[in-house]
Amino acid sequence: MSYSFKKSACRKDTNAEKYKLREKLFGTEDVEPVWVADMDIDTPDFVTDAIKKRLNHPVFGYEDMPESAYEAQIDWLYRHHGIKYEVVDMLYSHSVVASMHTAIEAFSKVGDKIIVQTPVYPPFFKSVTQLDRKVLVNPLKLQENGIYTFDLDDLESQIDEKTKMILLCSPHNPVGRVWKRDELESLLEICLKHNIVIFSDEIHSDLVYAPNKHIPFASISKKAKDITVSTFGVGKTFNMAGFAISTVAIANEELRDRFLKAYSKVHFAQGASLSHVAFEAAYKNGDVWLSKLKEHLRNNYTLLKKLCDKYPQFIKITPIEATYLAWLDCRGMGLRDKELRDFFIKNAKLGLNAGIAFGKAGSGFMRLNFALSSDKMSKVIQQLESALKNRKING
Incomplete structure (x- = not known):
């Protein structure tokens, strides 16, 4: 085609x-x-065609996120990025930023510190300050060739007992980096050492150019998967931001239960019927x-x-x-x-x-x-x- x-x-x-x-x-x-x-x-037309087909049914009441939609995304993530999730690991969210707010509520308290690696998408700061946490700024290092890298020495020098989370942008917006395995492993080592939860925004993970390859943070190891909240979605990949649908993937049951306590207070519900159809069609045909x-x-x-x-x-x-x-x-x-x-x-x-x-x-x-x-x-x-x-x- x-x-x-x-x-x-x-x-x-x-x-x-x-x-x-x-x-x-x-x-x-x-x-x-x-x-x-x-x-x-x-x-793409396979998304709009699926919506037109759904419009033949004249009722648009409350709907659950269908298991088949999660399964389509799970299959996509495994085929494209080599990470395996189960349906039970997945939660609906209308946006990555909403999921970020929820994670901050779930894994930190007022006054705690959240690591943000600048320059970065502005809601990373705002999500922290709006919830009365403190931004721990860990600037990326700009090398002479114009490529940015983590500054892990600076990061570790700033961490204290009040540092609870890192907001990781992977791939990174705006500097366009695809973090390599050794970079992510070094970051993981610090997070494990200091008991830091990783919130990994992977909304741009499908938009990676060869020979680069996206490595989901949670795919690095079992230990990584146990401390990572990952977010994915169709918004960037298929130009579907207007459908207000994304997912949160949390494989560790204890971590997921903590997230769900904050998630339930917000009442995310399960999204809109046309969004479910569009989401599934994108992952099945894209x-x-x-x-x-x-x-x-x-x-x-x-x-x-x-x-x-x-x-x-x-x-x-x-x-x-x-x-x-x-x-x-x-x-x-x-x-x-x-x-x-x-x-x-x-x-x-x-x-x-x-x-x-x-x-x-x-x-x-x-x-x-x-x-x-x-x-x-x-x-x-x-x-x-x-x-x-x-x-x-x-x-």
Whole structure:
């Protein structure tokens, strides 16, 4: 089966967050929105076809998450990532962030410390502070080649008896790393030594580019599986964030029971009937589509890299191993963070995420979502190239 990503449906007159909020966030609607992490690529037809079929039944009452949906995901995780779960290990959640909040409630108390490795997706900080815990910032190390690594010496030097959890982003958003086995094993050793629970956000795990391979943290060993709460979902992989459905996987019974105490207080319920159908259809039919999607995304990244390589004095692109989020090092422009953001809005007419939103370590960086149709990506490249060219000419 062939899939084309040349064009995508227009979202401007829909309720799409990335378009609807342009005026509020960027002060103008005259920007291409390349910030929030969903794709301007159509959700695959095998998902929409399954929904249309379900619509033939005229009743949409309360429903449980069907066991067949969990089984489809379990099979996918085993085939793609080599980790095996049972249905009993799986819980429904409407979002990874909701699951993160629940885990923090379950495994820590007010005033405890939670490890966050910056620069990182902003809800990692907010989930901690909103629940009156303390953020223990363990910045990633940026090497000369632009690749980030763990700083485990810094991490261990900060851990004390009040340090209860680490929020791991794997693959990492925004720096695009796929953590290698030896890196994860070293992190595991520290967590075991200090009795730290791992919350592993693996929502981008399917969007990994060869030769890299995602290693689920819980797959490292039995000991790892016993202290890990993992989150997965279809939102990023199949552009289905609007279905508000993901899962939490906890293999250790004691850990799962502790999580369930907090989970039950929130009353997550079991989601929506159309979301169940879409979720199952994606995992049962998505292999070929995902393979083609990753080829397309890689091509988009290559176009962006070629452009950045033409203007290395201004902008460098972080080598990417996963996700569709380019982490742009713009420190060469010599602009303050607000000025940098304004450059992209006013000169390139692009709405990006400011790097500073991902923590102090993101100062001077910008995040660009390149999950776009070919036509839209060409437009983004043209606008950014024009802005960089003018900056070079005008000094």
